Amino acid sequence: MIGLGTIINSVSIVAGGIIGLFTGKLFKPEQQESLNKACGISVLFIAIAGAMEGMLKINGSEISSGKSMLVVLCLALGTIVGELIGIEKGFEHFGEWLKRKTGNSGDIGFVNAFVTTSLTVSIGAMAIVGAIQDGLLGDYSTLAVKSVLDFIIVAVMTSSMGKGSIF
Secondary structure, eight states: OTTHHHHHHHHHHHHHHHHHHHHGGGSOHHHHHHHHHHHHHHHHHHHHHHHHHHHEEEETTEEEEOOHHHHHHHHHHHHHHHHHHTHHHHHHHHHHHHHHHTTOTTOTTHHHHHHHHHHHHHSSHHHHHHHHIIIIIOOOHHHHHHHHHHHHHHHHHHHHHOGGGGO
């Protein structure tokens, strides 16, 4: 079913936020930091595997590489475009609006939690490639893996940064 991965990912983000909000006090800061590191390492391994798959080719007993310039260009262009359109400022303005509309005006960390969590779960190769695979091919496997990571990351961020992480 096309779009199933997006539904799974959205539900896991909301569930992670709710779990983090209600059980966050059970996790010590050291445990939260360890979980974040474990997720970060997982993302690095997945990213490296994906990049290597596109960059390395085995021809008989020989390994050849290519497309490394494409990786560099994509990262540089993505950074430039993000800065030019002011994506972080846009998220901050939306976070301020959301803070007022949800009655959290007194929460000084709300916007920081919202921006940090939003950018963490929405910007990245797994989010982009996974959404494309899900939308065009009905293959939600990338978003399913991302959902598990997002669940853990959002739960940890909500427990340490507050309610802004779940909006």
